[in-house]
Amino acid sequence: MGNSFQIGKIFGISIRIDFTWFIVFALIALSLSTHYFPSEYEGWPTSTYWVLGIITALVFFASVLAHELAHSLVSKARGIPVDSITLFIFGGVARISDEPKNPGGEFLMAIAGPATSVAIGVIFGAIYYAVGRSNSPFSALTAWVARINIIVAVFNMIPGFPLDGGRVFRSIVWRITGNLRKATRIASSVGKVVAYIFILLGIWSVINGNWFGGIWIAFIGWFLLNAANTSYRQMAVREMLSGVKVRQVMNNQCNQLPKGLVVKDFVDEHILKTAGRCFPIVDKDEVLGIITLHSAKEVPKEKWETTRIEEVMTPFDEMKSVSPDDEIYTVMQHMTEEGYNQLPVVENGQLVGMIARDNLVGYLNARLELDR
């Protein structure tokens, strides 16, 4: 999520608020203050409705945060680090940097959130009954917070991956089949069906005159559909690449080129005649830079005979490098985020190869083709 800022840290986890959160916060506070509370509890001053609406909305978001913290703490306890929790338009999301290692772990991580929502709901419900139902703002707050937490728990237990219920479902399929990728595929398909049901329900509501509610439900469906698609793809790639190191995929046939070579000779004698895709330009054992097919293409053809390769190379000290022992998945994410097509692989200060997106794509295709 691009537009968020940190409000603090809890247990070392960065707590962030996305700007879309303000929209939903305002909507909830507004509808509580101007509609729900005035119609359920009559005869209070207007300011009371407003203060109560805002406090109730804040307590609601604190419980959403507690829900996400529960996921995060179980995850941390099982050795999977959590970067941040972000509150946004649809609630909260914890950024967990890895997938659970086994179905049991996934089940506990997924169930922790809804269990916390139920617990909060039960506690507020108990307080509501303990203090006695009355026409007081406190009673109004406890009743609403209790109900909304139960709704949050029920909504999250809908078996549409990546909702919590979908994760619980996936962990069960994972336990039965012993295959995470297959489990993710099944859970995502169910997630898509759930998403389509939401979209259809939304459209149906709109047709029946419930504009706001209908559009909202369809919007949630659309969000779930996207989430089911992306999380499956990410998951499949990540699972396939887990444990694969740069060393296994990199190009290590480095053809060293002398300084002073012109682009035409580089293309004719090296690119077209060798299988190598790693071309360091070397002067007295020192790597000056890297030249690629891409940088040669940037030079107009009529200048190929007069342009020397060091004029178009990427200087070595300007390049980010990776280690042969880095995990491919991390490197790939990094390349996508920063827009690199290839990176030099350096070990003990020595260039040992190049890693290009082509290598990764080729590797992934081979794995997919062979289904292993």
Ligand SMILES: [Zn+2]
């Ligand atoms: Zn959750």
